[in-house]
Amino acid sequence: MALQDTTEGSRGAPFVQSLERGLAVIRAFDGDHRQLTLSDVARRTGLPRAAVRRFLLTLVELGYVRTDGRLFSLRPRVLDLGYAYLSSTSLPEVVQPHLEDLVARVHESCSVSVLDGDDIVYVARVATKRLMTVAINVGTRFPAYATSMGRVLLAARPPAERAAYLRTARLDQLTRHTVTDPDRLAAVLAEVAGQGFALLDQELEEGLRSIAVPVRDATGGVVAAMNVSASARRGPEALYRDVLPPLRQAALAVEADLRRTA
Amino acid sequence: MALQDTTEGSRGAPFVQSLERGLAVIRAFDGDHRQLTLSDVARRTGLPRAAVRRFLLTLVELGYVRTDGRLFSLRPRVLDLGYAYLSSTSLPEVVQPHLEDLVARVHESCSVSVLDGDDIVYVARVATKRLMTVAINVGTRFPAYATSMGRVLLAARPPAERAAYLRTARLDQLTRHTVTDPDRLAAVLAEVAGQGFALLDQELEEGLRSIAVPVRDATGGVVAAMNVSASARRGPEALYRDVLPPLRQAALAVEADLRRTA
Numbered sequence: 001m002a003l004q005d006t007t008e009g010s011r012g013a014p015f016v017q018s019l020e021r022g023l024a025v026i027r028a029f030d031g032d033h034r035q036l037t038l039s040d041v042a043r044r045t046g047l048p049r050a051a052v053r054r055f056l057l058t059l060v061e062l063g064y065v066r067t068d069g070r071l072f073s074l075r076p077r078v079l080d081l082g083y084a085y086l087s088s089t090s091l092p093e094v095v096q097p098h099l100e101d102l103v104a105r106v107h108e109s110c111s112v113s114v115l116d117g118d119d120i121v122y123v124a125r126v127a128t129k130r131l132m133t134v135a136i137n138v139g140t141r142f143p144a145y146a147t148s149m150g151r152v153l154l155a156a157r158p159p160a161e162r163a164a165y166l167r168t169a170r171l172d173q174l175t176r177h178t179v180t181d182p183d184r185l186a187a188v189l190a191e192v193a194g195q196g197f198a199l200l201d202q203e204l205e206e207g208l209r210s211i212a213v214p215v216r217d218a219t220g221g222v223v224a225a226m227n228v229s230a231s232a233r234r235g236p237e238a239l240y241r242d243v244l245p246p247l248r249q250a251a252l253a254v255e256a257d258l259r260r261t262a
Numbered sequence: 263m264a265l266q267d268t269t270e271g272s273r274g275a276p277f278v279q280s281l282e283r284g285l286a287v288i289r290a291f292d293g294d295h296r297q298l299t300l301s302d303v304a305r306r307t308g309l310p311r312a313a314v315r316r317f318l319l320t321l322v323e324l325g326y327v328r329t330d331g332r333l334f335s336l337r338p339r340v341l342d343l344g345y346a347y348l349s350s351t352s353l354p355e356v357v358q359p360h361l362e363d364l365v366a367r368v369h370e371s372c373s374v375s376v377l378d379g380d381d382i383v384y385v386a387r388v389a390t391k392r393l394m395t396v397a398i399n400v401g402t403r404f405p406a407y408a409t410s411m412g413r414v415l416l417a418a419r420p421p422a423e424r425a426a427y428l429r430t431a432r433l434d435q436l437t438r439h440t441v442t443d444p445d446r447l448a449a450v451l452a453e454v455a456g457q458g459f460a461l462l463d464q465e466l467e468e469g470l471r472s473i474a475v476p477v478r479d480a481t482g483g484v485v486a487a488m489n490v491s492a493s494a495r496r497g498p499e500a501l502y503r504d505v506l507p508p509l510r511q512a513a514l515a516v517e518a519d520l521r522r523t524a
Contacts, residue, residue, distance in 0.1 A: 016320040019284035023324065027342060031349040058278040062285065063379070074347040076376050076383040080289060082344015083401030085336040087293040092399060100389060114338055117325070121338040126389065127362060137354060138400055139345030 018055075021047055025055040026064065026078060035071040082139055091224055092124045092138070094257045095215075099126040099226075102250040106243050108230045110250075111136070112215065114223065115153040118169045120144050123224070142204065145185055146174050148212035149225035151198035155189045156214055156222035162189060178203040197244060199236055207232045211239045213251045218259045226251050280317075283309055287317040288326065288340060297333040344401055353486055354386040354400070356519045357477075361388040361488075364512040368505050370492045372512075373398070374477065376485065377415040380431045382406050385486070404466065407447055408436050410474035411487035413460035417451045418476055418484035424451060440465040459506060461498055469494045473501045475513045480521045488513050 028036060028044040036044070042052045056072050059065035063077045086092050095112045102110045109127040113120040119141040127136070144150025144165075154162060163186075171180040179185050192198040197213045204210075212227035228243045290298060290306040298306070304314045318334050321327035325339045348354050357374045364372045371389040375382040381403040389398070406412025406427075416424060425448075433442040441447050454460040459475045466472075474489035490505045 014316045014319060015323060016280050016284060016316050018278050018280035019317060019320050020324055022278060022281035022284065023326075023343065027346050029346050029350040031352070031355075034350045034352070054276045054278050055281060057276060058281050061277060062282055064285075074350045076347060076378040076385065078347035079344045079383055079385075079401040080403075081285065082341045082347075083399070084289050084291050085338060085340035085344075086399055086401065088291040088296045088336045090293070090296070093293070096389070096399075116338040121341055123338065123341075127358070137345070137348055139341040139348065141342075 021045070021051060022055045022058070025052060025059065026074065029074045035073045037070060037072070041072065086123065086138065089123070090258070095124045095224075095226070095254050096126075098250045098253050098257075099124055101253075102126075102226075102228070102246060103128060105246045106228055108228050108234075108243070109136075110226065110228050110247075111149070112224050112226050112254075113147075113149045113153075114225075115144060115150070115157075116141075118144055118165065120147055120150045120153060120225070143170070143172070145169060145171055146178055146200075146204045147227075148198040148200035148210040148229075149227045151189060151192045151200065152212045152214050152225040152227075153222065155193040155198070162186075174204055175202055175206050177201060177206075197248075199239060201236060202232055209234065209236060209239060211243055211247060213244075213247055215251050215254050215258075217255075223258075226254070283307070283313060284317045284320070287314060287321065288336065288343075291336045297335045299332060299334070303334065348385065348400065351385070352520070357386045357486075357488070357516050358388075360512045360515050360519075361386055363515075364388075364488075364490070364508060365390060367508045368490055370490050370496075370505070371398075372488065372490050372509075373411070374486050374488050374516075375409075375411045375415075376487075377406060377412070377419075378403075380406055380427065382409055382412045382415060382487070405432070405434070407431060407433055408440055408462075408466045409489075410460040410462035410472040410491075411489045413451060413454045413462065414474045414476045414487040415484065417455040417460070424448075436466055437464055437468050439463060439468075459510075461501060463498060464494055471496065471498060471501060473505055473509060475506075475509055477513050477516050477520075479517075485520075488516070 024045045025041055028041045038049060038052055042049045056065060060067055064075055065072050066075050099110045103126045107128060111122055111125040113122045122136060122138050122140045125136060125138060144154055154165060166182040166186050173180050179188055197211060199211045201209050208229060209232045210227050210229035212225045214222040215224040215226055217223045228247055230239060286307045287303055290303045300311060300314055304311045318327060322329055326337055327334050328337050361372045365388045369390060373384055373387040375384045384398060384400050384402045387398060387400060406416055416427060428444040428448050435442050441450055459473060461473045463471050470491060471494045472489050472491035474487045476484040477486040477488055479485045490509055492501060
């Protein structure tokens, strides 16, 4: 059977619709949807059942999906795709030992993330005790404006890009402390750019404070942010005094390694 | 342009070739191939240049790939695909706090992995100091026969499946200690099945010992393995005496949580 598969994309380039649809089928599965029937996937993707059937059976044959004939679920091979990204960037490998050293010094969870659209995405993390209500893994996303790492990354964007973000980003009130006013956020980002770090005080989740610094590559561009998160019982002064110096040292050590591997 | 996209798969089911090819394009990128030209991707996938161009431009439009017009590289959005698997299984979330407790008790890196074909795939890890020459992340694969977790997982397979593995798996000599003889490996697996743990002595990498136990789900089936890896300076008796009891306790705690979430 021949499918009308390649269409004009929105930018005029040839667009392979089957690939978009197949990736959407993979992303139909998540923590609340671990086992799905064909109809479930059709409903969650908005695709016709016949197409969903073809995609699911293809993914079964390729080893990405398992099925008992009725229920479908993802197999670990799907991790290879995310792993392709992780191993295609030197960042996680370079930062990992430095994160481990930093955790040994500050006894709090430390992470590295990058900006992707309006979100930060975790690319490395060494966790101590769980502080947040949600589990954070490599690949976890949070809206950039409400995280210390996001503010460091947004503060490093060129002025026009930062202004466009402030015009278009959705700024939800996540706690009673979250800054959601674009003008106030603009002032916060300018302050972060000036001081070279961001201290976030319970704006993502009550009871949680974090402090982040930029990580620059060999060309001086900010490519990632590194942070330490702590219980709000540890006051902001303690983060500033006890955590910021080793955090900065860790970021400098990563930058030295990035220059070596560049 | 219409593509002949759906063909008969090897099991007679309809097969969407564009999806297979698009996923192959994503997997063309790795640590040694971080930035690729269109020709590079064509060479690495064996696909025609025209097809590769369509897939790459589609992935650019979907936000999975970035390009400067000549070089292509993966974007963090690719992690969402791996994350779909991680969040679609409760295992990483359930085991994470128990791994953290275990690391606090034994002061060595602890991991959980699952079997995928002939490989183990890491689904959770809490690392202390780096012992191995390669970085291990969630998604990292190793051949099952040469790892403590792999031996626990292989030992739990039904006899026919274990026999098929021993007939077909590629058993490379990774160090001078690696068991590569199928008959000897069969005896090792039988021993692991009997004693309920696997102790691996420098068979994956010189200087590295590890010990693993099975993790069972609510139905009693072995769904994962949990291990502790240590420098070979820590003798096998110390692993048996000091590490195995807390490792077993951690696995039991995970199993209790899995029964609760089942």
